[in-house]
Amino acid sequence: MPQMAPLYWLMLFFFFLFILSLFFMMNYFISPFEKKDHALKKPDIHFKPWTL
Incomplete structure (x- = not known):
């Protein structure tokens, strides 16, 4: 109807x-997802930040 x-x-x-x-x-x-604080943690050996 x-x-x-x-x-x-x-x-x-x-x-x-x-x-x-x-x-x-x-x-x-x-x-x-886990919120990670990169300011307090030392970066990894294999960690490569994005750069332009």
Whole structure:
């Protein structure tokens, strides 16, 4: 029924917003990589910084 299409899209929109907020919350609370402090650590012998 075409009358129900707006409700269907509204449910999909809320589902999308929920998944998007879940993604951002997981990225905020669960760090995807280790943050390394290069200022305190002596660089490796094989460490070559990017230079242009």
